[in-house]
Amino acid sequence: MTVADLLVATLKASGVRRVYGLPGDSLNGLTDALRRDGGLSWQHVRHEEAAALAAAGEAATTGELAVCAASCGPGNLHLINGLFEAQRSRVPVLAVAAHIPLAEVGSGYFQETHPQELFRECSVYAEMVSAAEQFPRILRVAMRTAVERRGVAVVVVPGEVFKAAAPEDAVHGVRAASARVLPADADLVAAAQVLNSAGAVTILAGAGCQGAHGEVVAIAERLKAPVVHALRGKEFVEYDNPYDVGMTGLLGFVSGYRAMEHCDALLMLGTDFPYRPFFPENARIVQVDVRGEQIGRRVPVDVPLVGTVKDTVEALLPHLAARADLKHLETMTAHYQRTRRRFDKLAEPGRRRGPLHPETVAAAVDRLADDDAVLIPDVGTPTLWAARYFRMNGRRRLIGSFTHGTMANALPQALGVQSAFPDRQVVAFSGDGGLAMLMGELLTLRQLNLPVKIVMLDNGALSFVELEMKADGIVNYGTDLDNPDFAAVARAVGLHGIRVDNARDLDGALKDAFSHRGPALVDVRTLRHEVAIPPKIALNQAAGFTLWATRSVLNGDSSAVLEVARTNARQLARE
Numbered sequence: 001m002t003v004a005d006l007l008v009a010t011l012k013a014s015g016v017r018r019v020y021g022l023p024g025d026s027l028n029g030l031t032d033a034l035r036r037d038g039g040l041s042w043q044h045v046r047h048e049e050a051a052a053l054a055a056a057g058e059a060a061t062t063g064e065l066a067v068c069a070a071s072c073g074p075g076n077l078h079l080i081n082g083l084f085e086a087q088r089s090r091v092p093v094l095a096v097a098a099h100i101p102l103a104e105v106g107s108g109y110f111q112e113t114h115p116q117e118l119f120r121e122c123s124v125y126a127e128m129v130s131a132a133e134q135f136p137r138i139l140r141v142a143m144r145t146a147v148e149r150r151g152v153a154v155v156v157v158p159g160e161v162f163k164a165a166a167p168e169d170a171v172h173g174v175r176a177a178s179a180r181v182l183p184a185d186a187d188l189v190a191a192a193q194v195l196n197s198a199g200a201v202t203i204l205a206g207a208g209c210q211g212a213h214g215e216v217v218a219i220a221e222r223l224k225a226p227v228v229h230a231l232r233g234k235e236f237v238e239y240d241n242p243y244d245v246g247m248t249g250l251l252g253f254v255s256g257y258r259a260m261e262h263c264d265a266l267l268m269l270g271t272d273f274p275y276r277p278f279f280p281e282n283a284r285i286v287q288v289d290v291r292g293e294q295i296g297r298r299v300p301v302d303v304p305l306v307g308t309v310k311d312t313v314e315a316l317l318p319h320l321a322a323r324a325d326l327k328h329l330e331t332m333t334a335h336y337q338r339t340r341r342r343f344d345k346l347a348e349p350g351r352r353r354g355p356l357h358p359e360t361v362a363a364a365v366d367r368l369a370d371d372d373a374v375l376i377p378d379v380g381t382p383t384l385w386a387a388r389y390f391r392m393n394g395r396r397r398l399i400g401s402f403t404h405g406t407m408a409n410a411l412p413q414a415l416g417v418q419s420a421f422p423d424r425q426v427v428a429f430s431g432d433g434g435l436a437m438l439m440g441e442l443l444t445l446r447q448l449n450l451p452v453k454i455v456m457l458d459n460g461a462l463s464f465v466e467l468e469m470k471a472d473g474i475v476n477y478g479t480d481l482d483n484p485d486f487a488a489v490a491r492a493v494g495l496h497g498i499r500v501d502n503a504r505d506l507d508g509a510l511k512d513a514f515s516h517r518g519p520a521l522v523d524v525r526t527l528r529h530e531v532a533i534p535p536k537i538a539l540n541q542a543a544g545f546t547l548w549a550t551r552s553v554l555n556g557d558s559s560a561v562l563e564v565a566r567t568n569a570r571q572l573a574r575e
Contacts, residue, residue, distance in 0.1 A: 004162040049412070362429070
């Protein structure tokens with residue numbers, strides 16, 4: 001048994017079923033072991049960044065360890081951005097980074113880097129194997145660290161070590177252990193005192209609420225508290241929740257913002273929501289997080305509760321008095337219903353011919369996708385419209401690069417999700433900029449015959465960047481995209497491709513793509529200058545937008561200002 005054979009056997013014993021990567025000579029020992037064993041699938045991608053993002057997508061949906069591998073130097077450096085995504089989304093990924101020959105380290109050898117140092121910031125564990133005798137223990141420590149701390153572990157292996165004889169032939173699988181983490185009783189009592197004495201309580205729920213839907217609804221009922229969700233908490237708390245009032249933040253709902261603005265006690269459940277301007281100014285705060293170091297990072301906290309959300313809420317509920325006053329809850333849920341109706345009205349296609357409003361596309365995807373679809377928006381405007389229009393039901397999943405915020409995440413993450421769930425509908429909701437950045441992965445879809453469905457917003461621009469420029473008072477520059485017909489490109493590489501230029505063709509195209517047995521791409525022409533109004537408009541943003549319009553006219557680009565006005569005039573309507 002070689003070191004590579006031991007690696008393959010350990011991965012199999014730990015439930016791993018595939019490895020994403022791109023081969024190279026320093027990986028030959030590993031790829032040959034995979035070939036000889038035949039029990040792990042080699043998911044051959046076209047760019048190593050896609051391998052890491054695919055592993056992150058798989059880990060996000062399965063909750064289990066996913067694996068990527070890359071050759072030495074430039075090969076494993078390409079993993080870094082995808083590993084940052086996995087690390088910041090707290091999903092367990094093992095990266096096997098091949099290295100130059102051990103004897104050449106430090107000599108400035110061809111493709112030499114120091115990967116164990118370069119990967120340090122995007123991992124919970126990064127170590128180099130200097131001798132075969134080290135390998136079994138380092139591998140087990142790396143895998144254990146990844147699954148218990150929910151992050152990235154990197155094992156750096158010189159090419160010749162893969163081929164060396166393994167120092168042992170005993171195979172030890174590594175699986176995550178389950179834990180129940182609870183705050184001290186005194187802390188629960190202190191939290192209850194804050195919440196019981198408050199006049200109006202709001203809950204802010206995040207990704208830590210996974211598996212705790214019933215507990216979140218129960219504590220909202222007890223406190224008569226509206227539930228605001230962070231983006232990563234949307235899929236876990238939005239559905240079957242009469243207390244839901246939508247998101248807050250730049251992508252969110254006015255109702256979510258108001259529910260936090262007007263509370264005098266905020267209960268944060270499993271969230272590290274980063275945008276400080278959206279927190280209430282004078283409310284007392286109770287924060288629940290299983291990682292104590294996360295508590296108080298955004299705003300001062302009155303009562304920190306270290307524990308898992310499900311178990312902590314169960315322990316807290318007996319200390320809470322049932323609230324009778326419904327004013328805060330009813331006001332905010334009514335506000336949410338008005339906001340929801342307004343968003344739904346903006347998604348109506350109307351009689352417009354030509355490019356579609358992106359809201360129309362997002363609402364159509366939501367309406368026609370399977371009840372258990374995995375929906376994966378690209379960073380930028382696709383994430384914005386997904387946050388507002390993709391509705392969760394307890395069976396759907398919504399993943400993306402919601403913390404790291406990297407472009408081009410949707411298609412590679414979809415590769416990983418579809419590999420893990422070959423019979424489940426997986427929809428990559430892409431932007432034209434994001435898709436073009438890693439467009440080579442369309443070839444991966446064909447080669448692996450993964451039936452991913454890509455719905456692309458094609459507006460010929462990096463439109464979210466343009467929104468940021470407008471808010472900053474800067475004339476749009478450097479954001480144009482001279483796009484091809486992406487549907488024709490898809491057909492040229494062997495995918496099912498459909499182009500949509502009018503709203504009347506949208507539903508038919510989506511149904512056609514979703515029912516197609518293989519990979520499919522729907523290229524939807526959308527309006528470039530759609531403006532998504534945030535729930536809170538700061539004075540500097542309003543001033544910046546005015547300055548952008550003035551500068552654009554003076555710069556000879558009044559047509560852009562007029563197009564913004566034409567595109568968004570309907571948003572000025574008030575109920």
